[in-house]
Amino acid sequence: MNNFQTDIEAQLRRLEPVPPSPRFYQMLDDRLNEAPIAGNRLAVRVAEVATALALCMVITAVCRVPPRQAFAPNGMPPSGTVSAQQLQGLPTDLAYRRRAATSLDDLNGLFDERARVSLPALDDVAARRQSLFDELLMP
Amino acid sequence: MDDGTNWKSWIESHAAVLLLYARQWSPLQSDAEDVLQEAFLRFWKNRHDAQDPKAYMFACVRSAGVDFLRARRSRDRFEQQARLDRSNLEWFRLSDEGDETRIAVAAALRRLPSEQQETVILKIWGNLTFEQIGRTMQVSPHTAASRYRYALLSLKKWLLQDQLS
Numbered sequence: 001m002n003n004f005q006t007d008i009e010a011q012l013r014r015l016e017p018v019p020p021s022p023r024f025y026q027m028l029d030d031r032l033n034e035a036p037i038a039g040n041r042l043a044v045r046v047a048e049v050a051t052a053l054a055l056c057m058v059i060t061a062v063c064r065v066p067p068r069q070a071f072a073p074n075g076m077p078p079s080g081t082v083s084a085q086q087l088q089g090l091p092t093d094l095a096y097r098r099r100a101a102t103s104l105d106d107l108n109g110l111f112d113e114r115a116r117v118s119l120p121a122l123d124d125v126a127a128r129r130q131s132l133f134d135e136l137l138m139p
Numbered sequence: 140m141d142d143g144t145n146w147k148s149w150i151e152s153h154a155a156v157l158l159l160y161a162r163q164w165s166p167l168q169s170d171a172e173d174v175l176q177e178a179f180l181r182f183w184k185n186r187h188d189a190q191d192p193k194a195y196m197f198a199c200v201r202s203a204g205v206d207f208l209r210a211r212r213s214r215d216r217f218e219q220q221a222r223l224d225r226s227n228l229e230w231f232r233l234s235d236e237g238d239e240t241r242i243a244v245a246a247a248l249r250r251l252p253s254e255q256q257e258t259v260i261l262k263i264w265g266n267l268t269f270e271q272i273g274r275t276m277q278v279s280p281h282t283a284a285s286r287y288r289y290a291l292l293s294l295k296k297w298l299l300q301d302q303l304s
Contacts, residue, residue: 008291008298011244012263015231017159024154024172025147031180032146 090114146183153193156264157200162230163257164204165211178203194271197261201275247297255290262287 091110099106150157154175161171161178178199182189189195231245248256257276261267267275272283 005291008294009263011240012259015241015245017155017264018168018229018232019155020158020172020175021168024176028150028176028179031176032183
């Protein structure tokens with residue numbers, strides 16, 4: 001280190017910074033004594049947030065819509081589930097192509113045939129629905 | 140320092156230099172005391188997490204000082220400047236004997252760019268290492284050392300000019 005540096009440093013060190021006033025210590029004392037209150041405030045805030053969170057969870061649980069059950073006529077698996085046995089009973093792709101090559105009416109005929117086999121008669125479904133309505137409307 | 144009741148002895152041993160450091164952002168003593176108060180409350184709350192409590196305390200002063208300056212800048216910049224001129228030499232205790240040299244040194248210190256002024260205060264009165272100064276000011280120790288060197292060069296030049304005139 002150069003001499004001039006130590007010389008300047010020595011001159012600077014001779015300067016004595018002004019200390020804080022008694023007011024500073026008094027105010028700091030007051031504020032540090034307030035600190036537990038601030039801590040309590042924080043605890044209250046945390047409790048408020050926790051309560052709000054719990055309330056949100058309860059509301060969510062109450063208002064949650066149950067998953068919709070697949071409607072399926074009696075005796076039929078719910079839509080979207082097809083058994084291997086049913087698959088085996090279905091006409092092949094080739095059968096549909098052949099009917100389509102013959103005529104459009106033939107193809108429609110095949111569709112109708114399949115519908116009759118795989119779904120219950122429309123009359124049965126309509127009758128069951130009507131009886132359900134009747135039961136509900138009866139006092 | 141771990142005991143929550145002995146904060147007073149801790150702050151008393153560092154208060155003067157911390158106040159001097161706080162005056163980089165709030166030159167008036169009353170404002171600087173407010174900054175120091177905020178800084179100390181921050182420091183005291185988190186002191187157990189600080190690896191280097193002394194450097195951390197200075198960093199708290201710096202942060203509180205910047206916050207103070209930001210809040211004040213928009214409000215009363217002109218008034219602040221006017222008050223700054225009146226409180227020019229109140230940073231240091233000045234006795235009657237040898238005051239001229241001290242006043243000249245104090246005035247030269249005030250002429251330094253703020254980052255050099257900070258470095259000198261942290262080094263001379265804070266007794267921090269360049270590594271600690273770097274952590275406080277968020278610069279490398281090398282940068283802190285360079286600023287210190289430049290500051291001393293400027294002080295030397297100004298004091299020589301002062302003597303010649």
